[in-house]
Amino acid sequence: MLMTMVPRRGRDFDLFDSFFGGGDFFSPSTGSLMKTDIREKKGEYLIDVDMPGFSKDNIDIQLEDGYLKISAQTHKNVDEKEGERFVRQERFYGSCARSFYVGEDITRDDIKASFNDGILQITLPKKQEPEKLPESKHIEIN
Numbered sequence: 001m002l003m004t005m006v007p008r009r010g011r012d013f014d015l016f017d018s019f020f021g022g023g024d025f026f027s028p029s030t031g032s033l034m035k036t037d038i039r040e041k042k043g044e045y046l047i048d049v050d051m052p053g054f055s056k057d058n059i060d061i062q063l064e065d066g067y068l069k070i071s072a073q074t075h076k077n078v079d080e081k082e083g084e085r086f087v088r089q090e091r092f093y094g095s096c097a098r099s100f101y102v103g104e105d106i107t108r109d110d111i112k113a114s115f116n117d118g119i120l121q122i123t124l125p126k127k128q129e130p131e132k133l134p135e136s137k138h139i140e141i142n
Contacts, residue, residue, distance in 0.1 A: 033096045034070070045124045049098070052118035059120060061113055066104040068111070070120070071097035103127060 035050040051059065051072060059072045073095040105127045112123045 034072075034098050036098065038100075040126070043126050045102075045126055047100070047120075047122040047124070049120040049122070050118065051115075051120050054118070056115040059115065061111070061122070063102070063106065063108050063111065066101055066106070067099045068102045068106075068122070068124070069097065069099045070122075071095060 033051070037048045039046045039048075047068075049070060054072045054074050058074060059070070062069045062071075075093055102124055106124055110125050114121050
């Protein structure tokens with residue numbers, strides 16, 4: 001009877017692949033991209049978006065119909081050299097995007113953005129909603 005302690009995945013047995021292959025800790029996923037914190041400060045909102053591995057030139061921010069749209073692309077070209085092969089490669093190739101409704105009162109000139117150490121920080125003004133007067137139920141008599 002043959003017993004195996006490390007499961008095979010339909011390919012040749014590879015100790016590194018079996019060790020690094022499963023679970024949330026080692027498996028890359030797009031769900032871990034663009035984690036966002038939104039803070040409220042006097043008169044403004046601060047949005048911090050984690051974007052490790054992206055460069056400022058590959059990030060696009062747009063404002064359209066009251067939605068702030070953030071998108072980014074990354075391409076990592078790592079070539080194998082003669083006599084070596086990748087046992088595991090955990091690089092993200094592709095694009096990701098998020099959007100947030102910020103209201104139609106916000107303009108492009110109101111938004112400020114910076115990118116430092118893999119964190120995109122966006123600052124938006126907190127627009128004051130006009131105070132609503134209570135609707136009168138009184139009917140005028142002519």
